[in-house]
Amino acid sequence: MKEAALLQDSIEEAFREYIETWNHTAPHNLYRPVSYALAAGGKRLRPLLVLLGYQLFRDDVEKALPAAAAIEIFHNFTLLHDDIMDKADLRRGEPTVHQKFGENSAILSGDVMAFLSYRFLLKTLSEHTPKVVQLFSDTAVEVCEGQQYDMDFETRTDVSAPEYMEMIRLKTAVLLGCSLQTGALLAGAPEVSATRLYEAGISLGLAFQLRDDLLDTFGEEATFGKKIGGDITSNKKTFLLIRALEKANPAQRASLLDWMNRENFDREEKITAVRSLYEALEIKEETEAQIDRLHTTALSLLATLAVDPARRIPLETLCEGLIKRRF
């Protein structure tokens, strides 16, 4: 059994090789943006979850590497297209693909990444292949649905907390669930274990996103790595804003809506004002409590797996790190 750090090294090594290949694949205008997007790094969280899911049941974890890469390629495909839709200029501190190569490239190179991800998924054929491809396709459809709900929410002020949780389940959590379950399926895990891992991934993904929401408003700029308050200034419908709108008394609600409707405002002033409203409404505490509940759910699901408890440690440690992270 390998520690997460060692698995991460294998993932990075694999990607260096793939990126080198794409750098020399024609048509270059199609494959160079693919290399560029995947060379930018990121947490490589999803491939790590595939390998950790696999390693719960088997040691020859290198067999799951292509499937792990598949999910990372798919994830980056969604980033390319989301960044066009969100008109985002930067991603991980670098120009986004559509900024650097143009929008048509970001569309088409994104498309080819979607299909390359299936190719990687099919690299290790086994009797589990149909189930893995089905799970992957269902997940991909849901991720698109999640992105659509997220865009739909932009023009609404009546989004409820359950609607928000369903949106982040689709947009973020199902892919983490899919990663863990794919690892388990490839390792030949019993059906019931694979399903529980999927559910654990959902809880992890929801907690991960709520942590993201919290950090964007209450994080420390020095450790978070990007400007604090972006969600507030852009009126993003986060868990925090939605719960604040739900819990606010009429005066607080009016103040919140007033800040949301202002076209001209001082950035810091708006952030401070909205944050004060959140504090008065105990939004931070509520969100932390929600994250704790999801963390507990994920750990209890992992605890029911019929595997040597020692095998669960790397995954439990990763969950803890992701959920409690400060960046």
Place this chain on the structure above:
Amino acid sequence: MKEAALLQDSIEEAFREYIETWNHTAPHNLYRPVSYALAAGGKRLRPLLVLLGYQLFRDDVEKALPAAAAIEIFHNFTLLHDDIMDKADLRRGEPTVHQKFGENSAILSGDVMAFLSYRFLLKTLSEHTPKVVQLFSDTAVEVCEGQQYDMDFETRTDVSAPEYMEMIRLKTAVLLGCSLQTGALLAGAPEVSATRLYEAGISLGLAFQLRDDLLDTFGEEATFGKKIGGDITSNKKTFLLIRALEKANPAQRASLLDWMNRENFDREEKITAVRSLYEALEIKEETEAQIDRLHTTALSLLATLAVDPARRIPLETLCEGLIKRRF
């Protein structure tokens, strides 16, 4: 065994049902453009090829319907994204998806169609599933490559005829090959037959595209259904233009390049001038001869299949119709 017209009815009936479902699937902003795109019709050529490929070997052709739909959904996904990239306003006489629903919708609804196509492909699971999914994914990657080459060609004047043939092989022909081979694989056809059908589809696809090129310049507006000469006015690198640039003497080449470089011109004057150059260079005759050769190749490949010759008739008739079509 069923005639092509009957199979087309089954395809239309299936799509009516799918479209009805998508009309009632949330999030509506995601699925309504999917319905819209697929309700617009079109030739439904690719699903018909799947069914005809299947029917060469088996009669229970309804089993191949979901896979046939998969390829049509994939094809329409490529149209959504190509229309954004080409800034096309109309498709089959109706506003394109990005014109009607906005560019973000065309990107995201296109994406979900790509994954829906895999879901349809997986509806009929069998021992052939991994092979079918692999062929489909390889084909999808190639279609993206073809679209990239097509865009790359826009800014080049030195595209050779073999380069052009390779581009249309990727952009158009491989999906026809994939359609026929998918039908054959699902019917449990011998490997060698399935591969030959793929090759027949390639020849058919190349001939189909060359016919398209010819019709756009030499077709009759009344039967073709769209304005003649669009390729000439937009300097599209078609087989006709590429061969004309290759065959032209220095004076003819200078005249052709001059017309291509003019920013202000009378549409009809340019079409007449370029068409005269094509006529002087016998481009029409050469293209017709090339189409005939490809047609012959397709028919000889079909003739080698170890099936009752009567079973080949619907497919042979379709090929003939497509290759000799005037619209």
